[in-house]
Amino acid sequence: xxxxxxxxxxxxxxxxxxxxxxxxxxxxxxxxxxxxxxxxxxxxxxxxxxxxxxxxxxxxxxxxxxxxxxxxxxxxxxxxxxxxxxxxxxxxxxxxxxxxxxxxxxxxxxxxxxxxxxxxxxxxxxxxxxxxxxxxxxxxxxxxxxxxxxxxxxxxxxxxxxxxxxxxxxxxxxxxxxxxxxxxxxxxxxxxxxxxxxxxxxxxxxxxxxxxxxxxxxxxxxxxxxxxxxxxxxxxxxxxxxxxxxxxxxxxxxxxxxxxxxxxxxxxxxxxxxxxxxxxxxxxxxxxxxxxxxxxxxxxxxxxxxxxxxxxxxxxxxxxxxxxxxxxxxxxxxxxxxxxxxxxxxxxxxxxxxxxxxxxxxxxxxxxxxxxxxxxxxxxxxxxxxxxxxxxxxxxxxxxxxxxxxxxxxxxxxxxxxxxxxxxxxxxxxxxxxxxxxxxxxxxxxxxxxxxxxxxxxxxxxxxxxxxxxxxxxxxxxxxxxxxxxxxxxxxxxxxxxxxx
Amino acid sequence: xxxxxxxxxxxxxxxxxxxxxxxxxxxxxxxxxxxxxxxxxxxxxxxxxxxxxxxxxxxxxxxxxxxxxxxxxxxxxxxxxxxxxxxxxxxxxxxxxxxxxxxxxxxxxxxxxxxxxxxxxxxxxxxxxxxxxxxxxxxxxxxxxxxxxxxxxxxxxxxxxxxxxxxxxxxxxxxxxxxxxxxxxxxxxxxxxxxxxxxxxxxxxxxxxxxxxxxxxxxxxxxxxxxxxxxxxxxxxxxx
Numbered sequence: 191x192x193x194x195x196x197x198x199x200x201x202x203x204x205x206x207x208x209x210x211x212x213x214x215x216x217x218x219x220x221x222x223x224x225x226x227x228x229x230x231x232x233x234x235x236x237x238x239x240x241x242x243x244x245x246x247x248x249x250x251x252x253x254x255x256x257x258x259x260x261x262x263x264x265x266x267x268x269x270x271x272x273x274x275x276x277x278x279x280x281x282x283x284x285x286x287x288x289x290x291x292x293x294x295x296x297x298x299x300x301x302x303x304x305x306x307x308x309x310x311x312x313x314x315x316x317x318x319x320x321x322x323x324x325x326x327x328x329x330x331x332x333x334x335x336x337x338x339x340x341x342x343x344x345x346x347x348x349x350x351x352x353x354x355x356x357x358x359x360x361x362x363x364x365x366x367x368x369x370x371x372x373x374x375x376x377x378x379x380x381x382x383x384x385x386x387x388x389x390x391x392x393x394x395x396x397x398x399x400x401x402x403x404x405x406x407x408x409x410x411x412x413x414x415x416x417x418x419x420x421x422x423x424x425x426x427x428x429x430x431x432x433x434x435x436x437x438x439x440x441x442x443x444x445x446x447x448x449x450x451x452x453x454x455x456x457x458x459x460x461x462x463x464x465x466x467x468x469x470x471x472x473x474x475x476x477x478x479x480x481x482x483x484x485x486x487x488x489x490x491x492x493x494x495x496x497x498x499x500x501x502x503x504x505x506x507x508x509x510x511x512x513x514x515x516x517x518x519x520x521x522x523x524x525x526x527x528x529x530x531x532x533x534x535x536x537x538x539x540x541x542x543x544x545x546x547x548x549x550x551x552x553x554x555x556x557x558x559x560x561x562x563x564x565x566x567x568x569x570x571x572x573x574x575x576x577x578x579x580x581x582x583x584x585x586x587x588x589x590x591x592x593x594x595x596x597x598x599x600x601x602x603x604x605x606x607x608x609x610x611x612x613x614x615x616x617x618x619x620x621x622x623x624x625x626x627x628x629x630x631x632x633x634x635x636x637x638x639x640x641x642x643x644x645x646x647x648x649x650x651x652x653x654x655x656x657x658x659x660x661x662x663x664x665x666x667x668x669x670x671x672x673x674x675x676x677x678x679x680x681x682x683x684x685x686x687x688x689x690x691x
Numbered sequence: 692x693x694x695x696x697x698x699x700x701x702x703x704x705x706x707x708x709x710x711x712x713x714x715x716x717x718x719x720x721x722x723x724x725x726x727x728x729x730x731x732x733x734x735x736x737x738x739x740x741x742x743x744x745x746x747x748x749x750x751x752x753x754x755x756x757x758x759x760x761x762x763x764x765x766x767x768x769x770x771x772x773x774x775x776x777x778x779x780x781x782x783x784x785x786x787x788x789x790x791x792x793x794x795x796x797x798x799x800x801x802x803x804x805x806x807x808x809x810x811x812x813x814x815x816x817x818x819x820x821x822x823x824x825x826x827x828x829x830x831x832x833x834x835x836x837x838x839x840x841x842x843x844x845x846x847x848x849x850x851x852x853x854x855x856x857x858x859x860x861x862x863x864x865x866x867x868x869x870x871x872x873x874x875x876x877x878x879x880x881x882x883x884x885x886x887x888x889x890x891x892x893x894x895x896x897x898x899x900x901x902x903x904x905x906x907x908x909x910x911x912x913x914x915x916x917x918x919x920x921x922x923x924x925x926x927x928x929x930x931x
Contacts, residue, residue, distance in 0.1 A: 281929060284927065285927060286926075286927040286928050287928050288928075288931040289928040289930055289931060410768075412806070413806060414786075414787035419730050422730070454810075458808070458810040458813070459809075460833070463832060463833075463858070463859060464832075464923070464924070466830060466832070466858065468806065472783060472802055472805050472826075472829065473764050473767065473782070473802075482744050482764065485745075486725075486726050486729055486749070489705055489726040489729035489730065490729050490730035490749045492709065608930070610928075610930060611930060
């Protein structure tokens with residue numbers, strides 16, 4: 191009998207008194223953890239394939255189920271954790287590269303949680319957003335250096351194209367293929383209703399969603415999947431994907447088995463063919479080369495759409511951002527190392543890149559120092575978890591944020607981090623029709639709208655507390671921030687003072 | 692419409708071209724202006740001189756004829772149409788091209804046909820008359836690349852690392868020796884008469900454009916490169 195070197199991560203606990211053997215859990219689990227034994231008339235569970243997605247727990251009508259960590263432990267060792275040992279066993283079994291999904295789960299510092307916001311007391315009184323107007327609208331794109339007038343004295347409003355957002359939040363790039371059509375529809379409809387934007391990712395745009403074009407950012411990556419004239423013309427902006435926070439320096443590979451008919455149509459590649467996105471754009475080895483792609487896209491869209499360049503936050507991000515600002519791009523999107531993904535090698539996800547908070551602070555400072563901050567808008571991503579993170583990001587210098595993981599949570603994701611298996615029980619990161627239909631876009635889009643509305647209210651509350659009534663006045667306003675428990679160096683990079691100062 | 696490009700930078704020149712309702716556009720005196728014919732549909736653009744980078748990028752069904760040499764990234768992400776270069780061209784010719792044809796009389800640079808792909812009736816073709824640099828057909832996912840090696844003195848008309856990452860389509864190379872150092876994921880065999888039928892139409896068109904004898908060219912030895920499905924570019928992953 192084969193030895194099991196490692197054990198299941200989770201344990202299924204079923205309260206037999208509550209269980210009514212309705213078998214809903216068995217029907218719902220794509221990992222086939224639950225089953226009904228007719229002979230013995232009992233529900234049985236095999237936790238080997240359980241990913242703790244909480245679907246069975248959520249669906250159980252009598253709340254008879256719980257998923258917990260497997261209490262079995264290897265001998266404790268502060269150096270060789272059970273997880274690291276398990277990974278060694280897995281690789282010794284298979285010889286494979288470890289593959290994970292969603293963002294870096296390691297215990298690195300979360301700087302958002304070490305920054306505190308200010309509020310007004312006595313002088314410069316707080317503003318009540320329920321009573322007074324608060325402006326959360328933002329425009330992304332190049333801002334003119336000075337006001338120009340026409341000959342008749344009117345203001346010349348002929349400026350570079352911009353994106354108008356009702357609130358400084360957008361949905362990050364997630365391709366059709368990595369997530370389901372129903373998930374895309376939910377994002378597209380929510381973005382339209384909210385007056386913000388969602389992002390196609392690099393997998394092209396499904397024909398059914400061209401109608402949401404005015405609220406769509408279309409992405410161009412190294413593989414150029416689904417990129418053609420109609421696609422570029424349909425989007426409100428075009429994003430060049432140079433990198434992704436979850437896997438800086440790594441390309442993408444959607445295996446042929448996942449290229450089903452509809453995805454093949456949208457990516458414009460044959461069914462069953464591997465979709466390989468090389469790590470670099472092989473026509474871009476310099477800022478000058480990047481400028482060429484930026485301008486070829488501007489030419490192809492008649493200079494009517496802002497061009498976004500998205501990069502992963504890496505060590506010398508400030509210098510890279512400075513180059514991007516000079517490449518002609520209108521918006522820089524920076525994705526921190528906690529950004530999510532449908533699949534990434536575990537070692538890359540967990541060890542490459544830097545926190546978005548530090549990247550943002552250094553990029554904003556660098557662009558200001560060089561006098562080119564107005565040339566570009568800065569959008570940050572890579573684990574913006576709440577409205578407080580949004581407010582802190584803007585005070586550190588961001589123009590807006592991208593949310594990906596938070597948006598998926600709104601759609602039901604429980605962060606089981608198993609997207610790569612394609613068996614998402616919540617109908618999000620899957621293409622299996624029986625699973626996809628579990629996500630109703632009618633409900634999904636409303637949940638996304640709720641989330642962003644709620645955050646928008648909270649942003650206004652926090653701004654009001656600071657005595658600020660517009661996002662413009664909050665942007666880069668680091669005086670509103672104080673660090674807590676941070677070193678001198680961290681405070682210096684963040685450009686903020688310590689609490690109490 | 693006839694345009695003398697000498698006085699214009701790329702922006703001005705391209706605004707004149709895109710702003711014109713004429714289908715036939717003849718541009719002379721071109722000296723490195725980029726993005727000519729970018730995304731153009733239903734036009735016939737003739738270029739005299741040397742166009743700059745990204746000529747005919749995202750081309751969507753137009754013909755561009757260049758009397759001179761072209762530079763880098765011609766036909767980038769091209770979706771249809773034809774680019775005919777009566778001279779040489781630079782690197783990344785036909786990057787991620789999805790359909791249409793590129794004919795180059797002379798030589799081409801590095802990474803010709805990189806990430807070229809096909810989809811149903813969309814089927815891209817690149818025919819190079821002379822020789823090409825390194826990384827021909829890198830990541831190629833579909834379509835046909837033909838290198839004729841006319842006037843090439845080297846024994847093989849392609850550089851190193853040919854077909855690296857190739858996972859679809861065909862590369863045909865005219866010559867008596869196969870390219871050296873092919874990856875194990877690429878099969879290389881002498882093209883049979885049956886194989887040559889795949890490229891006959893395009894070689895003939897090439898000869899019509901540039902005045903060569905198609906029969907003579909097709910009678911020579913060709914090597915046919917295809918992805919080796921027995922040894923795909925698949926990395927073994929372990930769910931974690």
